[in-house]
Amino acid sequence: MLNAHASNIVSAVFIATGQDPAQNVEGSHCITMMESVNDGKDLHISVTMPSIEVGTVGGGTQLASQSACLNLLGVKGASKDSPGSNSRLLASIVAGSVLAGELSLMSAIAAGQLVRSHMKYNRSSKDVSKIPS
Template sequence: MLKNLTGSAMAGALGGFNAHASNIVSAVYIATGQDPAQNIESSHCITMMEAVNDGKDLHISVTMPSIEVGTVGGGTQLASQSACLNLLGVKGANKESPGSNSRLLAAIVAGSVLAGELSLMSAIAAGQLVKSHMKYNRSSKDITKFLDAYGNKFSSF
């Protein structure tokens, strides 16, 4: 959590304290035909984690007060994006419960962010984030000595 709270505050982050909510929001928005420019407001997110049950479990939550989504019009009409919305069960307007498809899509965005936050923070805690970035980057440089000497030191935020 130090990375999310202190790291974000030191970086002068506006709109939240999280690991990478905007990456997830952008991906879901592009896949579902949302306006990618709405990522700015929609990525406002506070990720909280706390040990519970005497440290045996982890409670993680995301608070995202301004997710802006729609299920009709614009990019939602594009073939691939329309298919994605259909797959998620939120395509178009819900005539019985107006707005419910958009609310469900917003919940899907938040759930995706929650999963991404847990995944990234797990990689950081396990010391794997820098190693995987260096292993799978497109650089032709041999960075083995660097990783052996410094790899785990960069995982402690």
């Protein structure tokens, strides 16, 4: 499959870390691969995200909350020892977050919980089946 909802996670991490949310389009290009391994006892899951564009200096990264988030992740600013390493690590964090979200969503779908939870926690209290069209 291409991906289930990478853009939701990319957008959230981008906003939290001061990235340009408009780069969500490119940053969300993602291929999620799942395959059964070890005679069906295990699942190997991976994401390939070739177009993540992130930075750790300038722009929105200087905003207080976003700067604090980058600091918490250990990627704030430029690395003096290895230029670009903080941005590479942030891109890995985005991809890891997407991987976790993809696995969670696929688990919910496989267990039949996705629709059930959406219906249970639906914000609408109206029975839409009785609303005239």
